[in-house]
Amino acid sequence: QNSRYQTYQRMWNYMQSKQPSVFVKSTEEGIARVLNSKYAFLLESTMNEYHRRHNCNLTQIGGLLDTKGYGIGMPLGSPFRDEITLAILQLQENNRLEILKRKWWEGGHCPKEEDHRAKGLGMENIGGIFVVLVCGLIVAIFVAVMEFVWSTRR
Incomplete structure (x- = not known):
């Protein structure tokens, strides 16, 4: 009021x-x-x-x-x-x-309430990101080595 x-x-x-x-x-x-x-x-x-x-x-x-x-x-x-x-x-x-x-x-009458709030991300949620990141790093290193070899042969 x-x-x-x-x-x-x-x-x-x-x-x-x-x-x-x-x-x-x-x-x-x-x-x-x-x-x-x-x-x-x-x-x-x-x-x-x-x-x-x-x-x-x-x-x-x-x-x-x-x-x-x-x-x-x-x-x-x-x-x-x-x-x-x-x-x-x-x-x-x-x-x-x-x-x-x-x-x-604790009344013991009700089942445990679920927490409906947003949960933090765990490794199972973001593990794929690291796989893509490592694959990208490997490809980048391979391309860098190939460019180095290519430029030294010229």
């Missing part, structure tokens, strides 16, 4: 003008509308990932609109700040947070 980006302003105006209302009161209501009608639900990425892992009929279209981190609020000058920061960093370093995420988030 108050965005400086015209695209977001247009989205807001469109959503506000639709009847019945496109706004929902809860995440569960939004997911139910997605599953039962032609409805796109804008959802925070972490919640979206969680619900997609537990319901195979949900998917995410496109990338993220923005990225935000999470923080733990504490009073100014809290003696626990440094200890908690170090503990979180240690959990990240030991990959413990990722292990816990997999333990609690």
Whole structure:
């Protein structure tokens, strides 16, 4: 509504003008509308990932609109700040947070999602280019030797 980006302003105006209302009161209501009608639900990425892992009929279209981190609020000058920061960093370093995420988030109901993003080229994709390059180099060396022999015989 108050965005400086015209695209977001247009989205807001469109959503506000639709009847019945496109706004929902809860995440569960939004997911139910997605599953039962032609409805796109804008959802925070972490919640979206969680619900997609537990319901195979949900998917995410496109990338993220923005990225935000999470923080733990504490009073100014809290003696626990440094200890908690170090503990979180240690959990990240030991990959413990990722292990816990997999333990609690993996629904196990859905098959592994395919990554539809463009993949990098491997040797099997560009190996032919090197064959052509080497053949061209051999032909160029052969032609250079033949020209040298031809010019020295004259």
